[in-house]
Amino acid sequence: MVNKALQRLVSAVNRRRMKLLLGIALIAYVASVWGNFVNMSFLLNRSIQENGELKIERKIEEIVEPLREKIRDLEKSFTQKYPPVKFLSEKDRKRILITGGAGFVGSHLTDKLMMDGHEVTVVDNFFTGRKRNVEHWIGHENFELINHDVVEPLYIEVDQIYHLASPASPPNYMYNPIKTLKTNTIGTLNMLGLAKRVGARLLLASTSEVYGDPEVHPQSEGYWGHVNPIGPRACYDEGKRVAETMCYAYMKQGHITGQADDRCVVAHASRTERRLSISPWERCSQAQGPACQ
Ligand SMILES: O=c1ccn([C@@H]2O[C@H](COP(=O)(O)OP(=O)(O)O[C@H]3OC[C@@H](O)[C@H](O)[C@H]3O)[C@@H](O)[C@H]2O)c(=O)[nH]1
Numbered sequence: 001m002v003n004k005a006l007q008r009l010v011s012a013v014n015r016r017r018m019k020l021l022l023g024i025a026l027i028a029y030v031a032s033v034w035g036n037f038v039n040m041s042f043l044l045n046r047s048i049q050e051n052g053e054l055k056i057e058r059k060i061e062e063i064v065e066p067l068r069e070k071i072r073d074l075e076k077s078f079t080q081k082y083p084p085v086k087f088l089s090e091k092d093r094k095r096i097l098i099t100g101g102a103g104f105v106g107s108h109l110t111d112k113l114m115m116d117g118h119e120v121t122v123v124d125n126f127f128t129g130r131k132r133n134v135e136h137w138i139g140h141e142n143f144e145l146i147n148h149d150v151v152e153p154l155y156i157e158v159d160q161i162y163h164l165a166s167p168a169s170p171p172n173y174m175y176n177p178i179k180t181l182k183t184n185t186i187g188t189l190n191m192l193g194l195a196k197r198v199g200a201r202l203l204l205a206s207t208s209e210v211y212g213d214p215e216v217h218p219q220s221e222g223y224w225g226h227v228n229p230i231g232p233r234a235c236y237d238e239g240k241r242v243a244e245t246m247c248y249a250y251m252k253q254g255h256i257t258g259q260a261d262d263r264c265v266v267a268h269a270s271r272t273e274r275r276l277s278i279s280p281w282e283r284c285s286q287a288q289g290p291a292c293q
Pocket residue numbers: 099100101102103104105106123124125126127128129130148149150163164165166167168169183205206207269274
């Protein structure tokens with residue numbers, strides 16, 4: 001009796017255990033199937049994503065490669081052929097502003113000063129000057145070209161100023177006489193103001209036309225001229241005369257210098273000298289202007 005009861009108890013316990021084990025096994029199976037499913041969908045997603053990224057990368061590469069080639073070509077064509085430039089130590093290298101530097105005289109002066117190893121900034125409104133006159137320096141580390149009208153103030157740091165900006169031939173300066181006057185008066189005043197602010201030396205390119213219709217040939221620095229303030233050329237002649245007067249006033253009042261007499265130089269360029277390229281600049285060295293050395 002007791003035996004039978006014991007056997008029934010054991011078999012009941014075993015059945016429960018079996019059920020429990022089966023339950024655990026089922027849960028484990030479901031969990032592993034779910035885990036695999038999650039893993040698989042993650043991998044699937046990743047591979048789709050990677051595929052997409054690869055495709056986009058390939059597309060970008062296809063677009064960018066020809067551009068890269070173009071840049072390489074441009075770089076090759078830009079590894080310029082600048083004219084030879086002397087090396088100057090920082091102490092000797094000057095920061096030089098040339099107004100009207102894209103014009104005839106200005107562009108030759110730019111060449112000279114660049115080849116001497118200075119840092120040159122050309123400022124020009126391209127009224128008669130052309131970019132192509134100085135384009136062989138574009139991109140050079142010592143060179144800068146600024147499209148600017150000297151009638152507006154200019155704020156830069158320089159050691160020397162060559163002020164050449166002005167229309168120079170009769171058709172050009174008579175085209176707009178008021179503008180010619182403004183360029184030579186307000187423009188010169190602006191450059192003198194800049195020279196005063198930064199303590200720079202200034203050279204003004206004047207003209208033999210300041211002598212008007214001269215009675216003396218050749219004209220010496222002591223000759224005061226035979227001028228007509230209301231004639232058709234007066235906008236240029238008188239504009240340059242005022243510009244000279246302003247330079248001397250700034251110099252005399254000591255605004256451009258500690259030692260008044262050598263900071264401001266006026267050079268008269270004549271037609272004949274023009275044909276001799278930059279020789280007018282040699283004349284001004286008589287005035288002991290370090291700016292024209
Ligand atoms: O308002 C103006 C007018 C003219 N300019 C520029 O000044 C430059 C004048 O050069 P040009 O080739 O016409 O004339 P030049 O080089 O012969 O003149 C030079 O000698 C005569 C002087 O009176 C001039 O001041 C000097 O520049 C040009 O680059 C012109 O674009 C300005 O920057 N601003």
